[in-house]
Amino acid sequence: MxxxxxxxxxxxxxxxxxxxxxxxxxxxxxxxxxxxxxxxxxxxxxxxxxxxxxxxxxxxxxxxxxxxxxxxxxxxxxxxxxxxxxxxxxxxxxxxxxxxxxxxxxxxxxxASMLVIKEIKAEYVDEDGDERDEDFDADGNTSEFSLDRKVRPGSEITLEIEIENRFDDEDYEESEIENMELTVDADDSDLFPRDFEEEYELDDLPAKEKKTVTVVWKIPEDADVGDYKIELTLEGEDGKDVKYKIEKKIRLDVRRARDDLRVTKALVSPSSLTACDESFTLDVELKNYGTDNQEHAGFAIFNSELKINENIPDIELDEFDDGDDTWRRTFTFNLPKNVEAKTYRLDLIPFIDRTKEINEEFLNLVVKKCPERTSPEKPIVPENKENENKTQRETATIAATARGNGETRTEETNTKITETSSGVIRSVEEPYTTEDVLVAMLIVGIIIIIVLIALFIILLVKK
The missing domain is CATH 2.60.40.2310 (Immunoglobulin-like)
Structure with missing residues (x-):
């Protein structure tokens, strides 16, 4: 049994x-x-x-x-x-x-894992310069995938990684996936630029929801050819502290084409070009990234509106990373009179074998309007008006009757005028006020009384 x-x-x-x-x-x-x-x-x-x-x-x-x-x-x-x-x-x-x-x-x-990488989409440029995209169904037991075509050095790779929370009902209180982190690594760091960000912290993911994480980088132009393996690691935990870790790998083969001549620099000076400028310069750099020497390379710049048509033939370049694989030149172009302020497309065209165009690029040349001329501002002089910005005005009238001839005299005095700081401050006051007169009379009265008392005492002493 x-x-x-x-x-x-x-x-x-x-x-x-x-x-x-x-x-x-x-x-x-x-x-x-x-x-x-x-x-x-x-x-x-x-x-x-x-x-x-x-x-x-x-x-x-x-x-x-x-x-x-x-x-x-x-x-x-x-x-x-x-x-x-x-x-x-x-x-x-x-x-x-x-x-x-x-x-x-x-x-x-x-x-079963409740956190999954459901799909991976890869976009890249193959060794012939053609754009490619591939989709991988990653929600299964397959953990490793391979790109169908060889990848070109110096080209951009985009990975769109779709992740999913497989919990079926958000009413279940432990269903949210938290503390998620995606790590993108490789078996050889030469595949990434120096400033490549490997770790990505992700927001919490509720039940039944999906999100896509996009990772973009440029393969270094001097990357060694050969096989590479991209390693994707997704981690997180649910409300019960159950840990999830999903790992996927993508294989790719980096290869150089025989003929691969590229524009690696196109710099306009001045950087802010206006219709009032008479000319501009363009610094250009070509580099041979291919495995063949280029004995009859060339370069052309063209724009019909600006009457630009430059053609440089018979440029010799060694194969990549072997001696003189780079060509540089500074071009000066005159702007037509009354040039229109707008964006112009400059076609930058490398050639191989004298006439075969390869890796054409274009540059948007922005010509701005001439800056407006403004006349210098005139200084503002405040007007000196007696009645401007008055804050207080007092008028006093003093009437006095002349003894002897019965004549009446009236005096009108502006005691105070105040203006703001934009004008002039003035102050006009009468020499004696009513209060001053009363005080003077009081003092005189006291003096008279004192004199009378003194006289009275003297008379008493003599008797």
Whole structure:
């Protein structure tokens, strides 16, 4: 009497957690018992050593006829706790009815990942200079992919990586994937520029949602030819602190073309060109990235509106990284009179074999309007007007009657005029106020009284 399987695998997918407070999900499976005896036998079945929180539904005793097999179903209630992949979670044991163990098989849980890289899209330039794009279905067991064509050095690679949260219901409170990070690496760092960013922190991803991460870089122009392997690693964790880690690899082959002449520099001076400028300069650099020497290369610059038509023939360049593989020249161009302010396209055309165009580029030459001329501003002189910005004005009239001839005299005095700082401050006051007159009269009166008292005392002394 034996269990036919050495181990039993339970496929667990946490996608079945779809209610807010759900704690376990039932997982059903079965195993086979073989009776090699000449008589029928009855056995007990138990599931033992399960993790905390797991539970097994009771399995009734099983009777197996002589020389036959019997499939036995069972069910385990599984909690949300295991990381993706396989892990031993206990044993299935068959026993005699007196509890004597007959055989056992290991129980293995295979947990699906709830965080996946669903699709990878690669855009690149092949060795012939043609743009390519390829899509890879990454949601499966395949972990390594290869680009169909060889990749050109100095070209740009774009990877669009679509990731997905496989939890089926956002009502399940532990379904959000958090602390996600994508790492882009290679088996040889020559594939990346020096400032390449390898790690990308991603926002949390709710249940059933997807997001696409785009990674763009330029393969260094001096990268060694050969095979490279891009390594993508996506990590995160769900609300139960279950850890997820997905790894994918993309193989590519970097190869140089025989003929690969490129414009590597086109710099206009002045950088801000206007219609009032009479001319401009253009610094150009050509570089041979191919594996062949170029003995009859050439370069042309063309724009009909600006009457530019330069053609430089018979440029000799060595193969890449072998001596003189670079050509430089500064061109000076006059701007036509009354040139229109707008953007002009300059065609920059390298040639090989005298007439064969290769890797044509263009430059947008921006000609701005002439700056407006403005006359110098005249200084503002404040007007000196007596009545401007008055804040206070007082008028006093003093009437005095002349004794003797009964004549009346009236004097009008502006006591104070105040203007703001934009004008002039003036102050005109009368020499004596009414208060001054009263004080003077009081003092005179006191003096007269003192004199009278003194005279009175003198008279008393003489008597």
């Amino acid at each position: 034996t269990i036919q399987q050495d181990s039993l695998t339970l496929n667990v997918d946490y996608q079945e957690f779809d209610q807010e407070d759900e704690r376990t999900i039932p997982i059903a499976s079965n195993f086979v018992i073989q009776n090699t005896d000449a008589t029928a036998r009855t056995v007990q079945v138990s599931l033992e050593g399960l993790p905390t929180g797991y539970s097994a539904e009771p399995v009734p005793n099983v009777t197996i006829t002589a020389g036959s097999t019997q499939t036995v179903p069972f069910r385990i209630n599984v909690t949300h706790r295991q990381n993706p992949g396989t892990a031993n979670i206990g044993n299935i044991i068959i026993k005699e009815t007196n509890n004597t163990e007959i055989d056992r098989a290991a129980l293995v849980q295979n947990t």
